[in-house]
Amino acid sequence: MNRLLILTLIAIGLAASPAWATLNVLTCEPEWAALTQEVAGDLAEVTSATSALQDPHHIEARPALLAKARRADLLVCTGAELELGWLPLLQREAGNGRIQPGQPGYLDAAQFARILERPTALDRSMGDVHAAGNPHLHLNPHNIARVADGLAKRLGELDPAHAARYAERNTDFQSRWAAAMARWEQQGARLKGVPVVVHHRNWSYLVDWLGLTVIGELEPKPGMEPTASHLAELLETLKATPARMVLRAAYEPSKASEWLASRANIPAVELPYTVGGSAGTKDLFGLFEDTLNRLLQAAP
């Protein structure tokens, strides 16, 4: 009986061995799915484990995700402990040796980026602080360009037959991206120094890139739900040093930012945060264009 079961399992396992036509890429967040699409085109089948309406910190290793991770040839994640609550489980339980940390099938985007806000001390009383620094790195387009280079190289290693195509596509992407960045930086120049309030520290890279000034955060501590007392305090602060807008991501609840914005008489701006976070953000270009448009609209 047991022998029969084992034989059947082996038979099914062999029959279901993956076909190597295209690379199967699973990304933790939509921004990396979009980037893989740019670099790999139709050479890869790309899916994202999360959507723009999901908080990448708080996702469960659902059965559907395990099934996806099982079949992935490459797993692309932000790293820097952003996915600490679910990614390790996904990697361990998927029975897929290729996507383990340290294997060529796992790419951690944070290794290519300049990481901001590395903590000097760690204590839970400070809230949900990531030991590896702020992981929301994709909101500086220069980081996207750096990750694209690393990604193209890795794709070439995993699929050497098409290495030249990946490199070619990456060169093409880099030139279009550089041109777009120049345009965005010119458009965004007048946002320099604009004071803002943010919901969570997931805007640090955008703030750093555009030179915005953060007056305060809705969360009393990173990752802690906004409290009434903290919001009241923040409102007092805004009386002395006014901000121009309150920023939140599409996946974040609107209540706290609407509350503060209406009392401080400034706009509450919902930004897409990642690809798919608003109607206009079908790809990475759309993400930054839409983000800039919304910021420029709120700070005329």
Add this chain to the structure above:
Amino acid sequence: MKKTIVAVAIAAVLPWSAASRADTDIDALRAEFDQKFKALQADYEARLKALENRLETAEIKADNAQQDAAASAAPPPVSAGTFNPEVSLILQGGYLNRAGGEHPITGFMPVEKHAPVDRGFTLDDTELVFGANIDPYLRGFADLTVANDKVNVEEAWFQSLNLDYGLTVKGGRFLSGIGYQNERHPHTWDFADNSLMYSALFGEHLAQDGVQVRWLAPTELFMEVGAEAAKGQFFPGSEVGGDRNGVGTWAAFAHVGGDVGESNAWRAGMSYLRARPRGREAFLTDVGDFAELTSFSGTSKTWLGDFVWKWSPNGNPYERNFVFATEYFHRDERGGLNCADNIAAGGQCTGLTDSYDSSQSGGYAQAVYQFMPRWRTGVRYDRLSSGSVDLGANGMFFDTANYDPSRWSLMTDYSPSEFSRFRLQFARDKSQQGNPDNEVILQYIMSIGPHGAHKF
């Protein structure tokens, strides 16, 4: 390329303006042109190179400056390696208001629990959890609980990391993959106490000393099968039953699951457990209200079915979410039961060994709703059926009246952060025939240290 075009152009223009000129003139002109063109090209190339170099150095400088600044701002670079191995400590306890004494579930073989039955202020198990990748191939995990003067090894196992084809192998002591709740430690339960089903089946949960193999199918739909071979010294097995060469307990399970749209996820499972208890001792109350020592040897077969449904708006559970879970079991035990001679002490049993045949079932259904960040509320209904218990000749000493133990539980919990939780629970407990009880439980669960991800 350009050169030839220019040359052709010149060649095309020249004959018509100065047709009489000698070929040598044309050649000289061409050479001169070529020379100038090359010089111009070199000049541009050099300038471009210089510009590139300047840009590159500027970028490197900026990079270095930033890195230096980061390095000086954060003297010892903190890394995840600091947490290797991940060590966490879980504190649990509370206040219980309930009837005193033991609370056996009527009609079911009592299972020894390592957690004492308690009331008033109580300290529950303090859990010490270690976990880390041992090397690129294996992961190790241990969960030790400390309760009063006893240290208990809840789990201590290694698991394969880099087997391909969807295979995962686990060895050591682990929580069996059967059912849904079994793999969850008490600090991750949605209610302050165990479901009646798991209390009746395993006391707390089934731990296995042995090997587990899981295989995940390479399909869009989540499909997983697993099998376990273990020593089988824990209930429904027994110490003596586990003292053997070979396998004391076999278990197998299959899970399917997936998403329905963005907002819903589900998992359903079927499990089977076969144990061979030998001399499994238990005290049963006889018709004269005496505790009789019985000993069972035979086979115990359990089927479990489970189903979980989770909902969250757009798949983002942080603000609001809803979880429905239900499980059902059916257990058949067949063999011989000895009831130790207790006449001298005034009991009924005469030391007789005769056949024992029981067929019992039960289950629970629970729903937990997080209606705003940090706050959850839930309801659970437990119901067991003592089914048919045939004690053979020993039957005359015991009252095997049919009874369906049941319980309603209502809880609300508040989590200041994902590392702490306070819970208030009310229960109407009718698990013991003729002794219904109203319980109030106030519970705290705290976790110190990195807290690993929880399973679905």
